[in-house]
Amino acid sequence: MAHSQHTIPTLTVCGQCGAGKSSLINALVHADVQAVGVTPTTRAPKAYGARTDSGIPVHLLDTPGIGESGHEEYATSLSSLVPHTDMLIWVVGFDNRALEQDVQLLREIRHIAYDKPLLILGNAVDRVSRHFNPDAFDVTCGSSPEEAIVRNWLAYLNATFAFAAPSSVLACAAGECCDDTARQYNLKAVSRCIEEMLPEAMRLRWLEEEKTNSDRKAKAERMILAATATAGTIGLLPLPVADVPLIITTQVTLILSLCSLYGRTFSADTARSLALAALSAIAGPMVFHSLSKCIPAFGSVVGASVASACTYAVGTVTLTMLNRDEDFDLNTFKKAVRDVFHDYRQGHK
Numbered sequence: 001m002a003h004s005q006h007t008i009p010t011l012t013v014c015g016q017c018g019a020g021k022s023s024l025i026n027a028l029v030h031a032d033v034q035a036v037g038v039t040p041t042t043r044a045p046k047a048y049g050a051r052t053d054s055g056i057p058v059h060l061l062d063t064p065g066i067g068e069s070g071h072e073e074y075a076t077s078l079s080s081l082v083p084h085t086d087m088l089i090w091v092v093g094f095d096n097r098a099l100e101q102d103v104q105l106l107r108e109i110r111h112i113a114y115d116k117p118l119l120i121l122g123n124a125v126d127r128v129s130r131h132f133n134p135d136a137f138d139v140t141c142g143s144s145p146e147e148a149i150v151r152n153w154l155a156y157l158n159a160t161f162a163f164a165a166p167s168s169v170l171a172c173a174a175g176e177c178c179d180d181t182a183r184q185y186n187l188k189a190v191s192r193c194i195e196e197m198l199p200e201a202m203r204l205r206w207l208e209e210e211k212t213n214s215d216r217k218a219k220a221e222r223m224i225l226a227a228t229a230t231a232g233t234i235g236l237l238p239l240p241v242a243d244v245p246l247i248i249t250t251q252v253t254l255i256l257s258l259c260s261l262y263g264r265t266f267s268a269d270t271a272r273s274l275a276l277a278a279l280s281a282i283a284g285p286m287v288f289h290s291l292s293k294c295i296p297a298f299g300s301v302v303g304a305s306v307a308s309a310c311t312y313a314v315g316t317v318t319l320t321m322l323n324r325d326e327d328f329d330l331n332t333f334k335k336a337v338r339d340v341f342h343d344y345r346q347g348h349k
Contacts, residue, residue, distance in 0.1 A: 009198055010047070010059045012081055015091030016102065017065025020123040023174035024091060025050075025060050027187055032178050045081060053191040055210075056198070061085065066101050075108055082113040087197055090161070094124045095153045099160055106164050117197040118166040121190065122157050125150045126173035126183045134185040139171045167197050217323070220258055224315030227254040228308050235307030244279075247307050251275040251314045258315065262322040274333055278314045281334040282306070282341050305345065313340035 013021050026032050029050045047059045061081065066074060082088070090106065092099065125139070126132040128146045139150050150171055158169050170193060173185035227250055234246045255271040317336040321328060 008049075008057050008059055009086040010061055010084060011087045011089055011194065012061045012063060012078075012085040013089045013091060014063050014078065014105075015066065015123075016093065016096065017068055019065070019091040019093035019096070020174055021062055021065070021091045023176065024121065024123055024172070025062050026178040027174040027180075027184060028060060028191070030178055045077075052195045053188055054195055056195055058194065066105060071101070071104070075105055078105070078109060079112060082109055082116065085113075085116065086199065087117045087119065087194070088113070089119045089121060089194075090166075091121045091123050092157060094122060094127045094150070097153075097156060103160065103163075106161065110164050117199075118161075118164055119190075119193060119197060120157055120161050120166045120169040122150070122154050122169065122171045124173055125153075125171045126175070126185060132173070132183060132185075134173065134181075134183065137185060139186075168193050216261060217319070220261055220315075220319050220322075223254065223257055223261070224312060224319065227251070227315055228312040231311035232304040232308035235304035243307065247311065248272070248275045248279065251278065251311055254311065254315050255318050258318050258322060264322060270328070273330065274318070274328060275314060277330045277334045278310060278317075278337040281338040282310055282313075305348070309341050309344045309348070310337075312344050313337045316340050 013025060015021050025048055029048050033048050045061055045063050047061045049057065050060050051057050063078065063081070064074070068074070069077075088109070090102070092102070125137075126134070128150055132146075137147060139147055139154065142148075142151075154169060154171055161169070170190060171186055172190050173183055174187070175181070175183040231247050231250050234243050234250065252268060252271045252275050255274055256266055256268065259266040259271075314337060317333060317340055320336070321333070326332075
């Protein structure tokens with residue numbers, strides 16, 4: 001895995017139905033992973049992977065809206081999540097001032113999670129004007145009536161939630177979909193704030209793990225290049241078909257070495273199945289390469305090119321799947337190898 005599960009911070013996102021929690025998650029994840037609507041769209045807590053602007057991975061845990069179930073039921077559900085979260089993000093939709101339920105719930109949560117960082121987000125401030133311009137809007141120093149309205153509302157949120165000692169209260173707008181940049185506001189500041197609020201030990205652990213991953217990836221890339229060169233040398237052999245078992249052996253060794261580097265246990269049979277799947281994915285070029293060996297010189301050049309491209313593709317796809325912690329499905333592996341193989345050959349013409 002690129003990062004072990006327990007080191008990735010979990011950010012629990014709370015707020016009333018209609019506050020824009022799902023829209024905010026879509027914007028931070030940079031994908032429309034959650035349905036958005038005026039009716040409740042989040043029925044049960046669900047986690048989504050995201051990264052801050054500096055690349056720190058986080059899990060955003062979307063929760064049902066406050067008020068969608070009875071208070072006791074909701075409080076019990078949220079209380080069970082809080083011990084496993086690293087930060088609370090409380091979302092309030094513009095310009096909501098009916099926050100009695102939020103205050104009551106947050107008071108209860110603070111009793112069991114007094115030490116959890118809390119970020120209050122005044123979301124959907126783009127509703128302040130039909131002609132909202134995120135590039136010109138300045139909630140801190142702006143002098144327009146709309147900016148003053150949002151500034152006064154933020155002051156209200158600061159006063160209302162002061163008892164919970166939030167680390168920060170920010171204005172933002174998530175837009176209607178993940179790429180609705182015309183209505184999105186202050187999301188980079190939200191991302192920076194999340195980074196700053198993460199516990200120091202967690203950030204340092206992530207930085208250390210990131211360096212380990214970077215070093216491991218560099219070593220993996222060197223292994224792929226070495227195997228690619230070896231396969232190219234084998235491909236120079238002038239005997240038709242005789243080089244194929246040697247190329248497969250090179251690829252099997254590469255797959256096993258990469259898996260070992262990433263802590264994945266693979267049998268030689270599984271690695272051989274992947275290598276054979278890769279071979280079948282480029283069957284046409286391999287047959288041509290083998291038959292071309294009957295033509296001196298020309299066949300050796302073609303053989304080296306195909307062997308190198310195939311081995312590079314096998315290594316690159318294996319590394320990608322390891323970094324993503326994906327299962328090695330043969331059909332997925334074949335398709336990916338075919339794509340990388342053709343890209344490699346195009347770039348080395």
